[in-house]
Amino acid sequence: MSEATPILEFRDINTHYGAVHILKDVNLAIYPGELVCLLGGNASGKSTTLKTLLGMVTPTTGDVVLDGEVVNRQPTSYRVERGITMVPENRRLFKRLSVLENLQLGAYLRNDKDGIESDLERIYSMFPRVKERLNQRAGTLSGGEQQMVAMGRALMAKPRVLLMDEPSMGLAPSLVQTNFELIQQIHQEGIAIFMVEQNANMALSIADRGWVLQTGRVVLDDSAEALLANPDLRKSYLGEVGGP
């Protein structure tokens, strides 16, 4: 773990949808430049965690802390401006808009024209295929290309933390591997990554640390190696049933 102050932090977060208690006393911290993952099955509260981090859900108690500042009441745009960006589940591009428009929308809150231009160039060099498809509707791209555009769109916001909702969901097995390599590549540029995954094996193989969420509660919080070795986790998430 790093000694620096975390960029994003959850302090004893509780959230409710109506009367239903979703997140229960959740504590998280994401430090600059690390790659962390949140594991959990269906309905464990993974998506709610992301929505709360991004400000689309307001916690009932507890604090969301961004750069040491409590931002519970601040809107999503405030957090996006300060470098928190999400790559949504299933990529969710704006399908009837062009690839270029999708990328420009990623930079919606930025005013530095030159910076946007140079970031566009950076993304073209990262994904040459994207450059070929600039004026095509995003919905007509193949799955792999859509993933590139979704990443590019998120990077256009100049993030310090990239929140990734199930990045391997809905991708062909061969693309999952490429996708994780892509994530590592982005991570190497110094961007912190907070990844929410069901594919625990793959996620832990590239992550530094991880949490395991079960019915809204963090049940495990450890380094990736330790989690991979954890017999409980192996049993419930990595599909290892046998062995006494």
Next chain:
Amino acid sequence: MTSTIEETASAPADVTRGAFDLEWGDLIKTGAILGLGLVFMSLAGMPTGLDGRLLIDPFLSLGYVSLLWLPLIVGWSVANEKVLEGMVATRKSARDVVAGLVVGAIGGAGLSLLIVLIGAFDIRDPLVNWNEKTQAFLSFQRGTGFGVIACIVVSALLAGFGASLHLMPRRVRRAIVSALLAVISVAVFESFLVDVADPLSFLYTKTGGLLPLWAAVVAALALAMTLSGGGERIGQARTNFQELTGPAKTRQNTILIVVSGLALIIIPMITGKITQELLANVGIFLLLALGLNIVVGLAGILDLGYVAFFAVGGYTTAVLTSTNRGPDWPEWFPTLPWWGAFLVTLLMAGLVGLFIGAPVIRMRGDYLAIVTLGFGEIIRILFLSDWLSGYFNGAQGITNIPPADFGIFEVKGTDPRSVFYLVLFFAVISIYVSWRLERSRLGRAWMAVREDESVAEAMGINTVNVKLMAFVVGAVLASFAGAIFSAKVGSIFPTSFLILVSIIILVIVIVGGMGNIVGVIVGSIVLVGVLGGPKQPGLLQEFSEYKLLIYGALLIWMMLQRPEGLVPNARRSRELHQDEFLQDAWLKGKVDDADENGNGADSGTVAPGLAGGAS
């Protein structure tokens, strides 16, 4: 690339099938549908209602044309078989004509049955047109016995003729079709053509209808033009124009805009009042449609109560300019000249947009549509109410609205040309504003909200503010139309702002092509110009009674056949071609592996079809 399809598919040789080797089940089904269509149209009263209007004196009335186009089209489409790649293509032969004849005969039999049944039963109570008049019309005024046979024969012949068009060489087919269309258009648009150029009246009889001799001349001209290759040349010129790129394209576009601008300024000077009035009405609805296009087309907010802003615009201008407004206005309340009132109107419309929008905009999809529908009616009912009749005169409305005086010229209803120029001025402004907005950061935010509201929010777009902005811009554009409308008509009543107006504006936007300015212009011309607005006559004034029927049919046909609108986005259609190209390449195994993987993984979510339209 496309030329390789035949090689790789190695299509088997064409086959010719026997003349009676038919798919009887399909033919009977199509024939029955044709029959139902014919019976429906007859009972809707369109043919009998239009029988008095002669197209070619004395042979052909609009009534018969309005009914008999149906077997012709159905016959044509029966023989219109899509040739699938790699499948056996059937050579067009007598078999197709036989199919047309059969379908036409079955359809005609529906009408024959109707003739007989009208004689046998009396169910005039629910069906107004279940009467002798319809019976006589369908029997060509020659007795039911003749009619029963004639209906079958005429319908069969027309459908057979429609089918036989496929057997003709391309150029001959085009010539025949264009001759038919030319004669019918010249006949149908009689009053318009005479209004545009009075000398043309020698073509027609005094009671209306093209003289047979001139009908023949028009047909011959159209035939000659097409046969000499006019159609191909026009098509070629169009392709050349569309394929221009870079500075040449820009130059062409500039020339096009300047020429059409000049035409729009000059045309009203040389034409009569009917055309000027028509253009003014098209312009008013164009203004409304441009506004709604921002709300529905760009921001994806389905506003069914858009007429509310038209009403607010109209009433604000009326109240501020008329001497006959309600008695309860305080003494100090000013009476302004039109342009002064106009500025207040813009402000007022913006505020009302904000007030209606603020509570409504938080809803999504269907809920929002229903609530806006309610607000649209509430505004009208407020203007109609006794409660506010001291201000708005209730159903009596506000009269004595003075013309808009601009010093050099006055804009008033009796001079539709002046109205048109005022409308043109505002239309240019609206088009420019729409065009700039579409390419702005705000425009992109609107489209993002339309595509996926939650992702747009995650990008940091304040979706509520952005949607509210669309609502307000739409309201202000609608108030342009309202302000001009009250100066034009000189009086204003709650009945001018029925829900039908909202629906017609929405149909213009959908039929033209959502989120597309050129489409909206084409939509206003086609719907308001040709068919007519809710109360305004169009070119086809004879059809005004059946306007809503035609609107509905057109809307259904559009949704089925061209969901992207009459003028699809240029960019969008280009991408579709790209898509098709990729699919072809994939079929032929010429795509590299990565692409294939991607396609395989995601073929479910990337719909190459036209899922666009109403979202």
